[in-house]
Amino acid sequence: MAKARLMNQPQDFEKFGIDPHIVAPWEDGIRNTDAIGNNEVWYFDADLDDGSKVIVGFRPKTVDGMQKGGFAPNLNLAITRPNGETTQNFTFASLEDSTMSKEKCDVRFGSDYCTGDFKEYDVHVDSMADIACDLHYRALVEPFRQGTSSLALGDNDEFFYTDLSVPKCEVTGTLTYDGQTVSVHGQGYHDHQWMNISPLVAFHHWLWGRMYTEKYVIYIYDFVTTEKFGFKRLPFFMIADNETGKIIFTTDGSVSVKTKLEETSVGKPFPKTSHYVFQDGDNQAEFNVTWQDIIEIRDMYGDAPKDHAEADMWAKKAVLSGMQKAVGGTKEQYDQMGIQPTYLRFFANGGVKLMLDGKITESTGTMLYEYNYMGRVDPRADV
Numbered sequence: 001m002a003k004a005r006l007m008n009q010p011q012d013f014e015k016f017g018i019d020p021h022i023v024a025p026w027e028d029g030i031r032n033t034d035a036i037g038n039n040e041v042w043y044f045d046a047d048l049d050d051g052s053k054v055i056v057g058f059r060p061k062t063v064d065g066m067q068k069g070g071f072a073p074n075l076n077l078a079i080t081r082p083n084g085e086t087t088q089n090f091t092f093a094s095l096e097d098s099t100m101s102k103e104k105c106d107v108r109f110g111s112d113y114c115t116g117d118f119k120e121y122d123v124h125v126d127s128m129a130d131i132a133c134d135l136h137y138r139a140l141v142e143p144f145r146q147g148t149s150s151l152a153l154g155d156n157d158e159f160f161y162t163d164l165s166v167p168k169c170e171v172t173g174t175l176t177y178d179g180q181t182v183s184v185h186g187q188g189y190h191d192h193q194w195m196n197i198s199p200l201v202a203f204h205h206w207l208w209g210r211m212y213t214e215k216y217v218i219y220i221y222d223f224v225t226t227e228k229f230g231f232k233r234l235p236f237f238m239i240a241d242n243e244t245g246k247i248i249f250t251t252d253g254s255v256s257v258k259t260k261l262e263e264t265s266v267g268k269p270f271p272k273t274s275h276y277v278f279q280d281g282d283n284q285a286e287f288n289v290t291w292q293d294i295i296e297i298r299d300m301y302g303d304a305p306k307d308h309a310e311a312d313m314w315a316k317k318a319v320l321s322g323m324q325k326a327v328g329g330t331k332e333q334y335d336q337m338g339i340q341p342t343y344l345r346f347f348a349n350g351g352v353k354l355m356l357d358g359k360i361t362e363s364t365g366t367m368l369y370e371y372n373y374m375g376r377v378d379p380r381a382d383v
Helices: 010-016 308-321 331-337
Strands: 004-006 039-048 053-059 074-080 086-092 098-100 105-109 112-116 120-125 132-139 150-153 159-162 164-177 180-195 203-213 216-225 233-241 247-250 255-262 270-280 283-298 339-356 359-375
Touching: 004 233, 039 132, 039 164, 053 112, 053 132, 074 132, 132 180, 164 203, 164 216, 164 233, 203 339, 216 339, 216 359, 233 255, 233 270, 233 283, 247 270, 247 339, 270 359, 283 359, 331 339
Parallel strands: none
Antiparallel strands: 004 150, 039 053, 039 180, 053 074, 074 086, 098 105, 105 112, 112 120, 120 132, 132 164, 150 159, 159 180, 164 180, 203 216, 203 359, 216 233, 233 247, 255 270, 270 283, 283 339, 339 359
C-alpha cells in the first residue's frame, strides 16, 4: 500500500520555495512542464444575479493528452442562460499563439486569456462562434492554500495533485449568447490545479464545494484516495470572515465524518447528509450539509460503451451525425481498473458551528457542491 499525505511540513515548503504565511502571485503561474502525465487547469465560475451561470477552464493539455508529451492549449466555456438553457464549447489554440507565465496567472491562448494576482482577475473568451465572455473578478476573501496546496501520493512522493483557490469573488462584466451581449453581476470562484496523476487512479471519491453564509465563506475539498493509497482522507477546509475577508479557520488534518446514505439512479448510494468535525488545535468547526435536489448526473460508467468495438461504433455514428466524439473509457477499461466513475452535483442546505478561541458562533446557508464518486462501493472508503 503506497503512502498519501498533505505536503505541509517545513521541508515541503522549502522544497517548493513557498512562504508558509504568504500566498505569492507566482504560485498561480504555470507550475508544471509538458512532460508525460502532467496537466494543469485555471478554472473560473460565476453565479450571476440574473440567474445565468458561467464556467471557464484554460488547460495546457486535454485530459487524454496527459499521456503524451508536449502542450496542446485548449479551453472550454459554458454559459447557462437565465432560463436554464446551457451552451458549452471547447476549442484548441495554436501553441505559437499561446503563452503561460511563471510569474503569475497570465494565460493567453490566442485572443482568449485569464490574468490576475489573487486580488483582481480578468477572464476573456471571444474565439468561439456563438458564445463569449468578458469578466472581471474581484477577490472578497484571501487566497486559500492548504499546506503547500499539494497532496503527495506514493512512497517517494512521486505523484501529486493540488488545489489553490480564491473561494469568493465579486464578478462583473458581459456574457455574449444568442447574438446579444448582456451586462452581468454576481459572485464567482477561481482555482488553479496541477497534477501528474489521473484522478481516476488517485481518488476513490471527493466532495468539493463552497458555502456562502451571512457570516462566513466556507470551502471544502474532501479527498479520499483509492485503495492503492490506503483510502486515505486528505481534506482541504477553511472558513473566512465575510466582513474582513480573512481566513479564520483551517483544518490541521484532524477530521471525523458521519454520513446518511441514499440510493441514486446511478446504482450507488451517495451521502444525503454529511456531518464533518474539523479540528485546528483547540479550535473546532462542525460543518453540515444535506442535499435537497440533484441538479446534474453524469454516469460515466453506466453510459460507457461495453468494449472497444462498441466504442468505435459510437464514434463512427458521432462523426456521421456531426456530433463530437464522446470522451471517456469503456466498461471493459473501467472494470479492468476496478472503478465505476459517477458524478452528481447537488443543491443543498447546511451550516457551520465554529468554536474559535473559546467563542461559539453558528451560521447557515445554501450550497452547490459536487460528489465525484469514481470508485466502486467499498465500506473501507468511508463514503
